[in-house]
Amino acid sequence: MTLRVSTGPHILTRENTQTLMLDVLIALAPATAAGIFLFGLRAAWVLCVAVVAAVVSEYAWQKLMKKSVTVHDLSAVVTGLIIGLNMPAGAPLWMPAIGSIAAIILVKQLFGGMGHNFMNPAMVARAFLLASWPARMTTFLLPERLLGSTQASLGVDIISGATPLVSQKLGISSGVPLSDLFLGNIPGSIGEVCKIAILIGFLYMLVVKAISWHVPVFFLGSVALMTWLIGGDPLVALLSGGVLFGAVFMATDYVTNPMLRVGQAVFGIGCGLMVVIIRSWGAYPEGVTYAILFMNCLTPLIDRFISRKVYGMVKKNA
Amino acid sequence: MKKFTFRGGIHPLHDLHEGKEVTRMQPIKPYVPQSVCIPVNMHIGAPSKSIVAKGDHVLLGQVIAQAMGGIGIPVHASVSGEVTEVAQKQMLGTVPSTCITISNDGLDTWTTLAPLGNVEQAAEDRIIPAIQAAGICGMGGACFPTHVKMSPPADRKIDTIILNGAECETFLTADFRLMVENPGRIVDGLRAAMRAMGVSRGLIGIEDNKPEAISAMQQAAQGRLGVEVKVLKTKYPQGGEKQLITALTKRQVPSGGLPCDVGVVVLNVATAAAIADAVIEGKPLISRVTTVAGAVKDPGNLLLRIGTSFHDAIEACGGYIETPGKIFAGGSMTGNCAPDDSVSMTKANNGIVVLNEKDAALTAESQCIRCGRCIQSCPAYLNPYQMHVTYALGKVDELEKQHVLDCIICGACSYVCPAHRYLTPAFKDAKDLITARRASK
Numbered sequence: 001m002t003l004r005v006s007t008g009p010h011i012l013t014r015e016n017t018q019t020l021m022l023d024v025l026i027a028l029a030p031a032t033a034a035g036i037f038l039f040g041l042r043a044a045w046v047l048c049v050a051v052v053a054a055v056v057s058e059y060a061w062q063k064l065m066k067k068s069v070t071v072h073d074l075s076a077v078v079t080g081l082i083i084g085l086n087m088p089a090g091a092p093l094w095m096p097a098i099g100s101i102a103a104i105i106l107v108k109q110l111f112g113g114m115g116h117n118f119m120n121p122a123m124v125a126r127a128f129l130l131a132s133w134p135a136r137m138t139t140f141l142l143p144e145r146l147l148g149s150t151q152a153s154l155g156v157d158i159i160s161g162a163t164p165l166v167s168q169k170l171g172i173s174s175g176v177p178l179s180d181l182f183l184g185n186i187p188g189s190i191g192e193v194c195k196i197a198i199l200i201g202f203l204y205m206l207v208v209k210a211i212s213w214h215v216p217v218f219f220l221g222s223v224a225l226m227t228w229l230i231g232g233d234p235l236v237a238l239l240s241g242g243v244l245f246g247a248v249f250m251a252t253d254y255v256t257n258p259m260l261r262v263g264q265a266v267f268g269i270g271c272g273l274m275v276v277i278i279r280s281w282g283a284y285p286e287g288v289t290y291a292i293l294f295m296n297c298l299t300p301l302i303d304r305f306i307s308r309k310v311y312g313m314v315k316k317n318a
Numbered sequence: 319m320k321k322f323t324f325r326g327g328i329h330p331l332h333d334l335h336e337g338k339e340v341t342r343m344q345p346i347k348p349y350v351p352q353s354v355c356i357p358v359n360m361h362i363g364a365p366s367k368s369i370v371a372k373g374d375h376v377l378l379g380q381v382i383a384q385a386m387g388g389i390g391i392p393v394h395a396s397v398s399g400e401v402t403e404v405a406q407k408q409m410l411g412t413v414p415s416t417c418i419t420i421s422n423d424g425l426d427t428w429t430t431l432a433p434l435g436n437v438e439q440a441a442e443d444r445i446i447p448a449i450q451a452a453g454i455c456g457m458g459g460a461c462f463p464t465h466v467k468m469s470p471p472a473d474r475k476i477d478t479i480i481l482n483g484a485e486c487e488t489f490l491t492a493d494f495r496l497m498v499e500n501p502g503r504i505v506d507g508l509r510a511a512m513r514a515m516g517v518s519r520g521l522i523g524i525e526d527n528k529p530e531a532i533s534a535m536q537q538a539a540q541g542r543l544g545v546e547v548k549v550l551k552t553k554y555p556q557g558g559e560k561q562l563i564t565a566l567t568k569r570q571v572p573s574g575g576l577p578c579d580v581g582v583v584v585l586n587v588a589t590a591a592a593i594a595d596a597v598i599e600g601k602p603l604i605s606r607v608t609t610v611a612g613a614v615k616d617p618g619n620l621l622l623r624i625g626t627s628f629h630d631a632i633e634a635c636g637g638y639i640e641t642p643g644k645i646f647a648g649g650s651m652t653g654n655c656a657p658d659d660s661v662s663m664t665k666a667n668n669g670i671v672v673l674n675e676k677d678a679a680l681t682a683e684s685q686c687i688r689c690g691r692c693i694q695s696c697p698a699y700l701n702p703y704q705m706h707v708t709y710a711l712g713k714v715d716e717l718e719k720q721h722v723l724d725c726i727i728c729g730a731c732s733y734v735c736p737a738h739r740y741l742t743p744a745f746k747d748a749k750d751l752i753t754a755r756r757a758s759k
Contacts, residue, residue: 001642001658003642003643003644003645003655003656003657003658003659003678004643004644004655004678004679004680005644005655005656006655006680007727007743007746008646008650008652008653008727008732009330009650009651009652009729009733009742010644010646010650010651010653010671010673010677010678011330011488011651011677011733012681012733012738013331013734013735013736015736016684016736017684017687017736017737019736020687020689020736070684070685075687113685114684114685114687115686115687115688115737116685254687254688254689254690255688256688258690259688259689259693259701260693261694308699309699310573310698310699310700310721310724311560311570311573311698311724312560312570312571312572312573312574312575312698312724313572314570314573
């Protein structure tokens, strides 16, 4: 009889990195489906290229560097999909490819691979593309089809495809009904427009406990509160641009947000503040990407300075 | 009804249940082996000294190894018969121990017993010496001599005795069966302990996944002075001594301190039953209930004589149904691995669990993804992520500053880690290192 002898625990959770990433992919499915429905086949191609480029570059890098190949953990698929969902449907197909390669090689692998990147790879990729090809990254298509039976309100003054946020920035009321903001009948990035799909994904991740509610709720709460304080409409602020998508799918990236709940609250509030500051006083109409990247950089500091009291740190004989 | 609990913790699942379903409805069955092999160092503290030799005839309950010093406890023969061997053997511990093998004559002839009688009438000052003489130690797993626990320093005022009936560990249902089948004995033991220590409050904590035990214990506690059953949330490690105290009293045991520092003494329910046996009948601790589970034919709860080999206990449950890959004493979160199945049951042994080769296989680590599950699960509010990084760097002093000594080695962080990092083993290693270093200074 050969028995293995070890320290406990002798059973482990069935969860692993792959199952967690699969949960994120399932949560992204509604937003992906809505994006393809709204923007048509072109959107599907953008997503496809982004995912394939991410997986292939991770595989190639690990082979080249003679590291064990870990593409089966699905993290590259998630990164690629999120990059694609952050792009306008009309982007030329080389753009998602470049974004994914930059995310995987520059941000993830060069810093040591899974778990070692200090910024969210998909976010850096988006910032990189935005800085390199600002016009192409902000030319948004109108949805080809509409969700729900709303009036054809899209037309007239947004033929150019300016997002509601751009209109606001220019001091024009976008005049888009809240229901259209909610359903996604607006120009924007593939994955960020349909808010209801994002919320379904959020709920799914909460139910299967893939993420906790702290980061998204503090993020969105601080956006709403700040917007209200400076005299804006909190609901429009939450339903415009990439705030919801960013709060649910990008700020919640395990690797780049703090580990303690209190730290996560600080992180979320900081993201919200930055978004409102950039939207209101910055040069860009939207600030989710930079807000999250900024807070990613603060994460090590937050983790360092926010700690909790260890059990038993009480006065003896109290 | 208010349910008590602590912060942190996990819900360990094995095959989508806690592994308890199989045995929880199996009544306790006595089993007596042909021979027993009793180690003299079952308890924490100096090993007892063997006072028998090969060829001696011993009676059931007769002292075969003497207590060494005031905190030691004696060891008793768990069968009547002939001593066939006194030798060093490899048991569950890391170092071999002196073991006394007795061939069972099948007669169960008891030695002369000196009972104190009814727990409400027995002289208070004779109870603790009787507990020591009966060789009772913590039967929840730690095996710390009970009479020592019950004799705290004079400046520690104890106001509460807590009976631990949480049984939060996976697979185990031994305490559950004892509470269902013999609740009166447990309450008797608690009353004896309360009277011996002059304590007016006795709490019995039971997790809410054991409704039968809760109602049985509530019934048995009715009309008993100061005894109260408290319902706990089902969560691991609810039965951890510190977690149980915090759940029921809101007090935190200070770092490096003992429960008596916050006026509490915690005893396992099985220990309480053993105390009742010792006081009422004068019987020493010679048997205990153990859950035999996992890859065996008829998993169940056995009343086993101390010193029964794992092999005999497993055979009594129909034997292996698969090639065993791992056998451990206790539950799957903190159980002690047996090197083979010849090792003996000890007083602390609440379970014998057999895993097949597949379940026993070593899992590979993957990269930490900083998900923070380890931190959320830690019932000691530590930062296992950070501690593991520090451990990997070999910085032992730094680990001490990160409070690794406050780690209770419950295994929760390792269990929940999706990257399957070897967290708990690292912390156990670090604790051992630091303790050894302190001892050598």
